[in-house]
Amino acid sequence: MALYALFALILFLLGKYSSGLSRLDGQRLLRPGAGYLILGACICFLVAGTEAAAFFGFPKVDLFVAYGLCVVLGLTAVETLIGLVLEIYRPRVKGQAARLLYESRLIGLLGQPGGLITTAAQALDYQFGFKVSETWVFKFLKEAMLLIILLQLGALFLSTMFVIIEPNEQGLLEHFGRPAGAHAVLEPGFHFKWPWPIDIVYRYQTRQIQSFIVGEVPDPDLDKDRTVLWTRPHFKSKEGEGSEMPGMLVASRGQIARADTNEKAVPANLLTVSIPFQYQITNLLDWAYNHATSDELLQELANREVVRYLVNVDMENIMSSGRLGAAEEIRRRVQARANEAKLGVNIIFAGLQDIHPPLGNKRTPVAAAFEQVVSAVQQKQTNHLYALAYAAEKIPAAQAEATNTLAQARNAAVTKVALAEAEAARFTNQITAYEASPSVYTQRLRLDTLARSLEPVRKYVLTATNTQDILILNLEEKIRPDLLGGVILPPEAAKSATPNK
Amino acid sequence: MKRNLITLITAAVLLVIFVCMLFTFQVRQTEVAVVTTFGEYSRSITEPGLKGRLPWPIQKVYEFDNRLQTLERKFDETITKDQKNLVIAVYAGWRVADPRVFLESFNGDMAKAEQKLEEIIRNAKSIIGRYNFSDLISTNLAELKFDQIEKEMLDVVQAQVKGTYGIAVDTMGIKQLGLPESITSIVFERMRAERQQLIATYQSEGDRDAKNIRADADAQANKILAEASGEAKKVLGEADAKASEYYEAFRKKPELAIFLMQLNAIEQSLKDRAYLILGPQTPPFNLLNGAAGDSGSSLKK
Numbered sequence: 001m002a003l004y005a006l007f008a009l010i011l012f013l014l015g016k017y018s019s020g021l022s023r024l025d026g027q028r029l030l031r032p033g034a035g036y037l038i039l040g041a042c043i044c045f046l047v048a049g050t051e052a053a054a055f056f057g058f059p060k061v062d063l064f065v066a067y068g069l070c071v072v073l074g075l076t077a078v079e080t081l082i083g084l085v086l087e088i089y090r091p092r093v094k095g096q097a098a099r100l101l102y103e104s105r106l107i108g109l110l111g112q113p114g115g116l117i118t119t120a121a122q123a124l125d126y127q128f129g130f131k132v133s134e135t136w137v138f139k140f141l142k143e144a145m146l147l148i149i150l151l152q153l154g155a156l157f158l159s160t161m162f163v164i165i166e167p168n169e170q171g172l173l174e175h176f177g178r179p180a181g182a183h184a185v186l187e188p189g190f191h192f193k194w195p196w197p198i199d200i201v202y203r204y205q206t207r208q209i210q211s212f213i214v215g216e217v218p219d220p221d222l223d224k225d226r227t228v229l230w231t232r233p234h235f236k237s238k239e240g241e242g243s244e245m246p247g248m249l250v251a252s253r254g255q256i257a258r259a260d261t262n263e264k265a266v267p268a269n270l271l272t273v274s275i276p277f278q279y280q281i282t283n284l285l286d287w288a289y290n291h292a293t294s295d296e297l298l299q300e301l302a303n304r305e306v307v308r309y310l311v312n313v314d315m316e317n318i319m320s321s322g323r324l325g326a327a328e329e330i331r332r333r334v335q336a337r338a339n340e341a342k343l344g345v346n347i348i349f350a351g352l353q354d355i356h357p358p359l360g361n362k363r364t365p366v367a368a369a370f371e372q373v374v375s376a377v378q379q380k381q382t383n384h385l386y387a388l389a390y391a392a393e394k395i396p397a398a399q400a401e402a403t404n405t406l407a408q409a410r411n412a413a414v415t416k417v418a419l420a421e422a423e424a425a426r427f428t429n430q431i432t433a434y435e436a437s438p439s440v441y442t443q444r445l446r447l448d449t450l451a452r453s454l455e456p457v458r459k460y461v462l463t464a465t466n467t468q469d470i471l472i473l474n475l476e477e478k479i480r481p482d483l484l485g486g487v488i489l490p491p492e493a494a495k496s497a498t499p500n501k
Numbered sequence: 502m503k504r505n506l507i508t509l510i511t512a513a514v515l516l517v518i519f520v521c522m523l524f525t526f527q528v529r530q531t532e533v534a535v536v537t538t539f540g541e542y543s544r545s546i547t548e549p550g551l552k553g554r555l556p557w558p559i560q561k562v563y564e565f566d567n568r569l570q571t572l573e574r575k576f577d578e579t580i581t582k583d584q585k586n587l588v589i590a591v592y593a594g595w596r597v598a599d600p601r602v603f604l605e606s607f608n609g610d611m612a613k614a615e616q617k618l619e620e621i622i623r624n625a626k627s628i629i630g631r632y633n634f635s636d637l638i639s640t641n642l643a644e645l646k647f648d649q650i651e652k653e654m655l656d657v658v659q660a661q662v663k664g665t666y667g668i669a670v671d672t673m674g675i676k677q678l679g680l681p682e683s684i685t686s687i688v689f690e691r692m693r694a695e696r697q698q699l700i701a702t703y704q705s706e707g708d709r710d711a712k713n714i715r716a717d718a719d720a721q722a723n724k725i726l727a728e729a730s731g732e733a734k735k736v737l738g739e740a741d742a743k744a745s746e747y748y749e750a751f752r753k754k755p756e757l758a759i760f761l762m763q764l765n766a767i768e769q770s771l772k773d774r775a776y777l778i779l780g781p782q783t784p785p786f787n788l789l790n791g792a793a794g795d796s797g798s799s800l801k802k
Contacts (some may be wrong), residue, residue: 380707398722402729409733413740
């Protein structure tokens with residue numbers, strides 16, 4: 001602090017000295033430097049002041065000072081930039097000395113406290129190339145400046161005597177800090193009131209539907225996907241990985257039943273939950289006066305009710321059939337708690353559309369396992385249906401085959417009986433022929449049979465009985481039947497036709 | 502003269518504003534205030550409105566928000582009676598109950614008050630150690646003591662802050678329950694194992710059902726075919742029986758019947774491709790011997 005104060009003093013002395021010198025002929029170039037030295041002195045002085053304020057228990061002063069300095073330096077930069085542009089279009093007057101480009105009039109005020117009006121007049125004269133400061137308009141403004149400022153302030157003061165409330169708002173009118181009786185709540189429209197600081201109006205967006213999310217907050221970047229899947233991350237936090245609280249605890253009927261077998265096991269599961277709530281402020285006085293941060297309290301209450309609901313409900317149930325009922329029940333409970341806390345809100349909607357098993361991590365993908373269960377159920381049903389299809393095909397086919405077998409048997413039976421009957425009748429007739437000449441009849445039958453049955457048969461008749469030759473007959477199919485079939489060869493010819501002898 | 506009048510009026514207005522600022526102050530509906538005179542407590546103001554005061558540095562006014570403040574602190578790991586680790590976060594609603602005590606205790610600093618209150622709340626969380634895990638998380642409503650635990654924590658905190666801190670804690674609740682990260686990964690593993698068990702169950706049930714249905718269908722089909730086969734044999738048997746009645750005719754000349762059957766057998770056996778090598782003595786091919794010069798002798802025989 002002391003060091004900054006010392007710097008401030010040295011810079012101030014140097015700056016004032018330079019500023020004084022710059023008024024001499026030929027020393028004008030010292031003017032910008034003098035201004036910046038005094039600016040440096042002011043900054044050092046302010047820094048020393050903020051340190052002193054922090055020492056005396058006002059640590060936030062330095063923040064405001066920092067903001068103020070940023071604004072001043074920003075203005076200086078803008079002024080320099082504008083000066084650079086204007087310098088291009090400035091009319092050149094003979095004998096008039098040019099200003100240095102980096103010379104700031106704002107900072108120059110520190111070194112030459114000749115008044116704002118004088119500085120402005122000098123700037124105008126310089127920019128336009130003639131004595132603007134000697135015109136009647138400028139002289140009038142110079143004379144009436146105080147009055148104009150007072151009128152402006154008066155108008156500003158009078159403007160605090162009315163207020164316009166927008167359609168989505170309500171206003172809270174306080175008279176000396178106390179709610180203004182029956183007219184404390186101002187509806188949309190135009191309203192008169194006592195001027196500030198007697199009456200003050202605070203605006204609240206009561207008619208606007210407001211919302212917050214309990215649980216994971218959807219990531220707008222990841223949420224661009226048209227399809228939201230359990231197995232794809234779609235929340236801001238790293239769902240189920242690395243975050244301190246990956247999901248909410250939810251009771252599990254199955255796990256509780258098994259817990260006796262392992263005392264250390266935690267009889268609960270984790271669910272990723274993202275529940276949007278929508279609400280409207282219905283009682284502005286309650287909303288504004290009962291709680292310092294009513295919106296935060298409402299979120300806490302909603303969070304509490306969601307946790308309270310989940311610890312007493314079965315995970316399987318809430319993810320399936322109980323989902324819709326759960327959303328309404330949670331909304332009802334949050335409304336009850338908000339009424340109890342006199343928050344003055346109406347909970348319009350609680351959505352339970354995003355409640356699912358956590359994504360898990362690379363080693364243990366939990367959500368994917370849940371999807372695989374559904375796949376397994378589908379596969380089970382598929383196998384069942386395939387088996388039914390097999391049965392549907394197999395049994396009728398067997399029935400058809402059975403019918404066929406039975407029909408064939410019946411046909412064979414009929415044939416057999418008919419043949420037997422016919423053969424018996426024929427045989428009776430043949431007896432007569434046989435008894436007439438047994439040898440002739442039998443010989444005739446034999447020869448008829450041979451002639452009939454040997455007709456398509458390939459026949460080899462060996463006529464020579466006393467030859468020493470060995471006949472080898474190739475009976476393979478490749479022998480063309482038309483060459484040898486039915487031809488009776490004499491021994492010589494047969495000998496020559498035999499391929500292997 | 503005119504300029505002097507304006508200056509005079511301006512100065513008068515500024516003076517009036519300055520005097521008002523020095524001798525009055527407003528207390529809003531949402532505020533309470535403590536007035537001290539030369540550092541000594543003078544009075545507390547709990548009603549809103551325009552109030553009078555002596556100018557600084559004689560009197561100083563401290564204003565506090567008298568609405569319910571929401572305090573939400575970080576997660577704390579704790580352990581239940583049945584030795585299960587839990588991560589718990591609570592919220593509390595507190596307000597300035599006695600402005601004078603609050604000023605003396607915390608120099609009017611809300612942040613300091615919240616810091617002290619947080620320590621008390623963290624201490625109250627140890628109540629969890631008196632309860633089992635199932636008292637906090639259970640599908641059985643009769644077993645659940647969630648509300649009771651919250652109330653006990655609130656009672657502990659209220660008793661602690663009463664009269665000493667100038668604040669009152671009106672509400673308190675469990676905002677979040679969770680598990681430490683190391684246990685979370687184990688729970689993930691278990692959840693996944695549960696699903697794997699279900700997957701295996703569904704797959705094996707599916708296979709079993711399919712096999713049962715197929716086996717049942719096969720059995721039914723076999724039964725149908727066997728019954729049909731039996732019925733067919735029965736029909737053929739009946740046909741044999743009926744045909745045998747006609748075979749009585751063959752008894753009249755058995756040697757002829759046998760001869761006919763032999764002929765029939767020969768005819769049937771030569772139906773398909775066959776090669777027959779016959780000797781020259783086989784009738785009627787014995788006639789061929791005559792073609793070689795012995796046909797006349799053959800006719801003589």
